[in-house]
Amino acid sequence: MTLSLQKNTGSDASKLEANKAIVLAFYEAAINRTDFEAASKFLGSRYVQHNPLIADGIEGFKDFLAFLRENFPGLRAEVKRVFADGDFVTAHTHGVRVPGDRGSAIVDIFRLEEGKIVEHWDVIQPIPEQPLNQNGMF
Template sequence: MRFVSIGLACVSIFLTGAALAADTSNQEANKKVVVEFYDKGLNQKDFEAASKYFGPRYVQHNPNAADGIEGFKGFIGFLREKFPDSHSEIKQVFADGDYVILHVHAVREKGTRGNAIIDIFKLENGKIVEHWDAVQPIPEKSANTNGMF
């Protein structure tokens, strides 16, 4: 009986390790999808290149942005027309299962401080299906010396 218990414990540890490795691999793949999507869409302003990362739907939770894939297409057109030199630098990337979180320094016009942005993406089957964000202007003076990034 003791050997059966030890055997079952070893199998359990092996399966748990395999599941964690698969989850880590999936999270890394999700992070890659979101970073490439962000670069193609926000920095290169190339809707066609960015659109391949969308799933069958794109639910937008930002109340100031139009919903859906067509809403994102309109936003890219707006950036291309009004802020052609805008650039978003991803400072940090985090993943938790099917969620990827970006910490971004976005500058729409050169010479300005820009915004600190937290973007949250949900993926299904390796494709982006939902988006949330929180945007905070970078102030001229800070109450601390820690920096926003």
């Protein structure tokens, strides 16, 4: 019984690491390169978007990337940390739409099915010019 449990734990750990790698590769293709064709390879046949400012579905995601590419050609996002729990992956990210700006702290939550991203939530907080503490946001 212990061997079976260890085998499952190793398999689960491998799945968690694979899910994190999928999200990181997706982030690079989608946000840093705004390359829909490359990013779409990581999406499932459906994509549920919970950000109320982005249209639902794969076409909504495609339109969002086109908006970013057109309006923020210098956009960069640096994933500071990434966590996986079952089929969910959370990324804590420093996003900068315009080079030289302070940017925003972003938390993205992705749900995966069979190695594909099928659902997304996010929260975005602008980095203030004068924070009330010196703890940093990352």
